[in-house]
Amino acid sequence: MTRIFSGVKPTGHMTLGNYLGAVRRWVEVDQREAEALFSVVDLHALTVEHDPARVRRLSRQAVTVLLAAGIDPELCTLFVQSHVEEHTRLSYLLECTAGDGELRRMIQYREKAGLARESGQGVRLSLLTYPVLMAADILVYGTDEVPVGDDQAQHVELTRDLAIRFNQRYGHTFTVPKATRPPVGARIMDLQDPLSKMGKSHESTAGIVYLLDEPDTVRRKVMRAVTDSGSGVVYDRESAPGVTNLLEILAACRGGDPAELAGTYSSYGTLKKDTAEAVVELVRPVRERHARLAADPGFVDEVVRKGADRARELARPRVDAAYAAIGLLPR
Numbered sequence: 001m002t003r004i005f006s007g008v009k010p011t012g013h014m015t016l017g018n019y020l021g022a023v024r025r026w027v028e029v030d031q032r033e034a035e036a037l038f039s040v041v042d043l044h045a046l047t048v049e050h051d052p053a054r055v056r057r058l059s060r061q062a063v064t065v066l067l068a069a070g071i072d073p074e075l076c077t078l079f080v081q082s083h084v085e086e087h088t089r090l091s092y093l094l095e096c097t098a099g100d101g102e103l104r105r106m107i108q109y110r111e112k113a114g115l116a117r118e119s120g121q122g123v124r125l126s127l128l129t130y131p132v133l134m135a136a137d138i139l140v141y142g143t144d145e146v147p148v149g150d151d152q153a154q155h156v157e158l159t160r161d162l163a164i165r166f167n168q169r170y171g172h173t174f175t176v177p178k179a180t181r182p183p184v185g186a187r188i189m190d191l192q193d194p195l196s197k198m199g200k201s202h203e204s205t206a207g208i209v210y211l212l213d214e215p216d217t218v219r220r221k222v223m224r225a226v227t228d229s230g231s232g233v234v235y236d237r238e239s240a241p242g243v244t245n246l247l248e249i250l251a252a253c254r255g256g257d258p259a260e261l262a263g264t265y266s267s268y269g270t271l272k273k274d275t276a277e278a279v280v281e282l283v284r285p286v287r288e289r290h291a292r293l294a295a296d297p298g299f300v301d302e303v304v305r306k307g308a309d310r311a312r313e314l315a316r317p318r319v320d321a322a323y324a325a326i327g328l329l330p331r
Contacts (some may be wrong), residue, residue: 002034005143005179007041007081007134010058011050012200014065016209016279017188019286020252021149027070030147031129037075037141037311038066043081043088043133047126048112064300065211068289078315081137086315090136091129093322097166098132098158106131107154135159140315144177148186151197153179170325173318188249191225194241212287215280222246222276233265243268246275253278 006026008018030036040062045055059080071078081087103109109131113123119143126133138146138159146156156179163174188198190206199208209221228240235258247258250271263269293300326329 003037003142004030004034004145004147005037005039005138005141006030006147007039007137008042008062008066009044009200010055010062011040011045012058012211013212014062014248015076015188015198015200016211017198017285018200019069019283020188020249022071022147023066023071026066026076028234031072031076034145037143037314038071038076038078038080039081039137039311040066041081041134044130047124047130049121056161057076060297060300063304064290064293065286066292067300067303068286069211073303074086077307077310078303079311080304082138083304083308084311084315086140086312086319087133087136090315090319090322091133092139093326094132094135094139094162094166095129096326097162097169101109102158102161103128106158108151131158132162135162138177139163139174140318141311142314142318143177144175145180146177148179148181149197151288159213164323166322170327173322173325180197188252189241189245191221191245194226194245209279211282211283212290213283214285218280218283219276222279223272225272225275227268233262233268233271235259235262244272246271249279253282 006022008014008022014023026036031038040059042055042059045058063080064076066078067073081231109128112127117123134155135158138156139162146159148156156177160176160178163176167173167176190196190198190207191209192204206221207225209218213221216254225242227242227246227247230240233243234240235244243262244258247261250256251258251261254274265274271272320330
């Protein structure tokens with residue numbers, strides 16, 4: 001069976017974009033058709049300035065939301081990254097395999113480092129090296145496929161390069177994974193800035209629908225969504241990105257083709273109203289299940305404990321083999 005790995009970083013509350021772009025597929029397809037490992041990658045949240053209490057709170061919330069969305073620990077392995085020390089054990093070996101130049105060429109490093117410098121903050125070394133930790137996250141489990149969006153494809157390419165390089169230098173140790181792309185239309189944009197992806201950690205939250213938003217909050221955000229200068233409802237990301245985003249959200253929530261849906265609307269107002277109600281109904285069961293799970297923290301703790309135990313069983317032999325291959329004495 002194909003083994004896949006996916007992670008979610010606890011840097012903000014999970015959004016409609018996270019759900020439609022990734023989590024729903026994890027629930028409906030990946031955990032049923034593959035040997036799936038899903039992780040809250042909390043170590044990655046430490047690469048920038050952060051509040052420790054908030055990272056802990058968001059890590060627990062992310063696990064709880066994934067369970068509420070339908071991730072089934074009987075079908076897959078759900079765990080917190082920092083609970084499985086093999087990730088960091090392997091990361092150092094891969095740092096010894098990676099080159100400074102290829103890490104500095106990472107697009108996200110250049111962008112985030114530039115923002116940090118502009119704001120007068122120092123750039124943490126971990127911001128440069130975290131793609132290596134991401135590679136360790138993937139390689140430690142012998143992962144075959146990594147479902148990613150465009151913004152993470154470069155990191156999977158680095159992972160492949162490191163696996164091939166390590167195998168060539170020290171003997172075959174790692175499976176070389178491949179990136180798989182989510183279905184077309186899964187990229188949900190910010191409602192106030194339809195040229196930018198709906199993200200967890202944006203400073204402005206006006207255009208972001210969170211999975212745990214109250215129904216009236218969802219309706220307000222969708223009804224205030226930016227549209228376009230024209231008056232017609234058309235599906236065209238170049239000329240009408242705001243309306244196109246609403247059509248793609250509506251299609252993702254209810255099913256159907258966004259281009260065909262465009263032909264059924266004559267006004268922005270009706271499109272917004274229908275989109276708002278579709279989103280409210282889509283996230284309602286997630287919110288309700290989250291409330292029940294949040295009231296039983298012992299259950300959530302047990303899920304991640306068992307998940308970490310299973311993850312360690314899979315990871316440890318491969319990391320031990322990598323340590324031996326690179327020339328370290330066995331313990």
